[in-house]
Amino acid sequence: MKKFSLLLTGLLTLFTVGTASTTTAHASSAVNNYISSQNIKPAKVTSALWGGFPKNAYRHGVGKPEGVVVHETANPNSTIYNEIAYMKSHYRSAFVHSFVDASHIINIANTKYLAWGVGFPGNSRFVQFEQVEVHSKSAFAHEISNAAWYTAYLLHQYGLKPNDAAYDGKGTVWSHGSVAKHLGGSDHTDPVGYYATTGKRYFGQSYKMSDFYQLVHSYYYDNFNGSASKPSSSATATELDKVTYTKTTATGKLSSQYTNYRLYNHVKNAYANTSKYSWSSVKATAGKTVYINNKGVKDKAGTTWYRFTFSTAKNAKQYWAYANAVDVD
Template sequence: MHKVVLTALAALGVVGILGVSNTTTANASSKVNDYISNKNIKPAKVTKSIWNGFPKNKYRHGKAKPEGVVIHETANPSSTIYNEIAYMKRNYNNAFVHSFVDGSRIINIANTDYLAWGVGFPGNARFVQFEQVEVHSKSAFAHEVANAAWYTAYLLNKYNLKPNDAAYDGKGTVWSHGSVASHLGGSSHTDPVGYYSATGKKYFGQKYTMAAFYQMVKKYYNGMNVKHTKLVNATYTSVDKQAKLSSKYTKYYLYNHVKGANKNASRQSWSKISPKVGKTYYIDMVAKKSSGTTWYRIKTSKNTTSKTRYWVYSGNLTGVKDVPTETTATATSASASSNAASSSSSSASDSSVSASSSSN
């Protein structure tokens, strides 16, 4: 029974290590971080195991618009990642997080586009949240830190957020549960500060801190946003076409340049083109990448200035066709006017005949 209670509290992210300072003063160097670098530890890949039973509520600024990431720790030394996930599915009405991390796995169980219930009000409506399961060896702890830091960077990158340690002013994007409690309220928990401190000291002879963890997050984030891969070539052609926005657009991103073909390409907010499925956008250039994909440069109207043009993958658009030219429209109008005049003349002639017939 005692184990069940501990698992329950851990899965809800409500245990924490009480009485431990949430200070994140950085060490001059971190033995854990050095170990990760020296051993060239590679973070685990994200395993998606989304359970549809979790509720889907939007963040305070809307779907897929979190403002940061909260790092939790279960505070249960005897649980496993699968025990925690199973318990959370059974008790999600009380609380739940988006993902779980241990020394060898990153398992995403709830859609991060929607909020989770792990830190209370107001944090739940702002942050993606994940739990770390306690591990019990030097290697496992280093791997878990690497997994957690990389996953935090991955989430920041996914949602176009930049790393910013929230511990100092409560205005950042990287949060411990303790920082949320300290700056926003909603709970009194301090995880994962106590777990990091105790485990770092036990296996590395030095307390591990959230400040050191944040340095790992930045390292991974910067690596994600430095293009080490060789850019592909693209052939650009000016066109005058139009197309409608596909319902698939939410799966892709808007860019200022063709992704993978320009070193300055970066994601842009869809709000810049007022996205709406079925809405017509105008294409003034097509890029054919040597990798085989096609990209379109779009604008919201025929006369939009170059500053409001953006690149999208062709899968974002449907029904691509030529824009009707002004010449065609004028000719059609002239033809219609000519037909109307001819019809009018014919009617006048008929009236004349009718009058003549009548006089006869």
């Protein structure tokens, strides 16, 4: 079990259950190419929030994560459930938001609050998750896929774009080693060593953080922000997303990020004829109350959308928006 001696600032993360489509790896990496050729799909995100973790805000003036830190447990003999149990028992020393292995992405604390995984000042800036060491070619590929997709998922959730921090310490995708190098607060270098030795053991080639970043970049643009490359010849312009709907009754408020998204008359790309509306047309402001009556989750991307009105009037106009536009009560 990795034991940190790190400074305070903490939170862990849990999210709505999501699943992603496969993506095409663009890096010349044996691991990324294997993930693509085997059509490996990332695991669903499992929520397992524990109420015992501290709830401290991210740094003043920002108030939300500015990137994602990737860790590795440095324990070859542990399981994801043992690691989670250990962290709950030792959270006063250190904790992260989530854990990833070959089959799971488990969020154990709310990412709205910081975690204690890399010391000062990184704790107050980043969502953080641990990877558990795995011991086969397939397991390593699945774990890397899960970790890269989850990183892309977190970036999308907080309105961040992929940017490799390894070079100048100013990006959104960080290893623990990059945090230590550019920001201080720790002397750890994970997951660099684990990636290198495990990649070489099972794929004959060291796996690097630059390879991981390329996979994050691909997942982000393929699954969350449209395609990063031209569609294949088999894709059609009329391809629509399948959505699972759930009737929901809740109130909420427009979030501080609502202007990053748009209003629609249906879930985006779920119907052939979808109309957009401007926020100004509904006199929107952050904190404005909305009345939610339906939820849609895209089957492939796992993204969540809400249908709501701005009044309780019987014939009030209904709108759809991406979940991050709304803070649900």
